Amino acid sequence: DQQVKQNSPSLSVQEGRISILNCDYTNSMFDYFLWYKKYPAEGPTFLISISSIKDKNEDGRFTVFLNKSAKHLSLHIVPSQPGDSAVYFCALQSGSARQLTFGSGTQLTVLP
Amino acid sequence: DAGVTQSPTHLIKTRGQQVTLRCSPKSGHDTVSWYQQALGQGPQFIFQYYEEEERQRGNFPDRFSGHQFPNYSSELNVNALLLGDSALYLCASSSGQGFNEQFFGPGTRLTVL
Numbered sequence A: 001d002q003q004v005k006q007n008s009p010s011l012s013v014q015e016g017r018i019s020i021l022n023c024d025y026t027n028s029m030f031d032y033f034l035w036y037k038k039y040p041a042e043g044p045t046f047l048i049s050i051s052s053i054k055d056k057n058e059d060g061r062f063t064v065f066l067n068k069s070a071k072h073l074s075l076h077i078v079p080s081q082p083g084d085s086a087v088y089f090c091a092l093q094s095g096s097a098r099q100l101t102f103g104s105g106t107q108l109t110v111l112p
Numbered sequence B: 001d002a003g004v005t006q007s008p009t010h011l012i013k014t015r016g017q018q019v020t021l022r023c024s025p026k027s028g029h030d031t032v033s034w035y036q037q038a039l040g041q042g043p044q045f046i047f048q049y050y051e052e053e054e055r056q057r058g059n060f061p062d063r064f065s066g067h068q069f070p071n072y073s074s075e076l077n078v079n080a081l082l083l084g085d086s087a088l089y090l091c092a093s094s095s096g097q098g099f100n101e102q103f104f105g106p107g108t109r110l111t112v113l
Helices: none
Strands: A010-014 A019-025 A032-038 A045-051 A056-059 A062-067 A072-077 A086-094 A099-102 A106-111 B005-007 B010-013 B019-024 B031-037 B044-050 B053-057 B064-068 B074-078 B087-094 B108-112
Touching: A010 A019, A019 A086, A019 A106, A032 A062, A045 A056, A045 A062, A045 A072, A072 A086, A099 B031, A099 B044, B005 B087, B010 B019, B019 B087, B019 B108, B031 B074, B044 B064, B074 B087
Parallel strands: A010 A106, B010 B108
Antiparallel strands: A019 A072, A032 A045, A032 A086, A056 A062, A062 A072, A086 A099, A086 A106, B005 B019, B019 B074, B031 B044, B031 B087, B044 B053, B064 B074, B087 B108
């Protein structure tokens, strides 16, 4: 059973416009919600996080929104830049080991 | 400051063989987690080591085992390799309680023929 779903395998956006990446989850046990970015031949890099007690967190061009009632997480990137082109994973944290449960990823392509 | 390092970068094995992957955590980190990323999927949690003990385990068979050394580095061992074990194996290090950012290494690409 997939606890975390990213239903869009890919997304293309024009440079300067907004990119919106989405993530849905089924279990309420998660207490932190994270976004990671991954370039080819590199490990995932932490981007931004939000605690379950908040509904929005902003860091520069990146904003994460959490809708707990809908069990939905989104990442907004504005303005999008070509260097943002990468695979984006949502990752939900839980348990005593703080282990991460990842979605399957969304390939973002920002077109110049 | 070196980040998380993993070795080897790539590995090719045949079915039934055994493999050992290695990970050195980021300086100052005492906790190492291992993840398996199959093609087209997100990483899946295998297990975590802290104070040289396995603290938590994901849904993986006991063919997958690990070890953590006093210097916090870690090994992942996989016995009786199956074709389905072909994947990118990622090591992540972290420190502390509560929310903690996990720093990932570049991974080891294992191919089982």
